[in-house]
Amino acid sequence: MITKKLLLFLPKNKISKPIVYHMVKDYNLILHIFRARITPEEEGHMIIDITGDENNIEKAITFLVEQEIKVNEKSEGMLWESNKCSGCGSCVPHCPTKALHVSDSKTMEIV
Numbered sequence: 001m002i003t004k005k006l007l008l009f010l011p012k013n014k015i016s017k018p019i020v021y022h023m024v025k026d027y028n029l030i031l032h033i034f035r036a037r038i039t040p041e042e043e044g045h046m047i048i049d050i051t052g053d054e055n056n057i058e059k060a061i062t063f064l065v066e067q068e069i070k071v072n073e074k075s076e077g078m079l080w081e082s083n084k085c086s087g088c089g090s091c092v093p094h095c096p097t098k099a100l101h102v103s104d105s106k107t108m109e110i111v
Helices: 019-027 054-066
Strands: 002-010 030-037 044-052 070-072
Touching: 002 054, 019 030, 019 054, 044 054, 054 070
Parallel strands: none
Antiparallel strands: 002 044, 002 070, 030 044
16 A cells, blocks of 8 residues: 545536545545645645555546546645735645745744
8 A cells, every 4th residue: 555645626617526435435545635625616626645555546546637637746735826925824834845934923924
């Protein structure tokens, strides 16, 4: 058994589909959802670990791509876009490389 970290981007028309159910049931995978934002009004995203047989993981990734779900297999999992950042700090505890931090409590600048 192996584990892979995936970042999934779900288009609006796939939000109501039982994607996680099929990954568990059809491909015999164990899923750990680290973070997810799924709303009917916009594209959804999930950061997950999937554990299972390597062949089943690859089949599940193929299933996701066939469902028009974008799959990012890079271990970083996140991309910080400074021009869109509001400085709320929500990303800091979820940064897998611990590269982000708040510069000081007055400016709340993410660096």
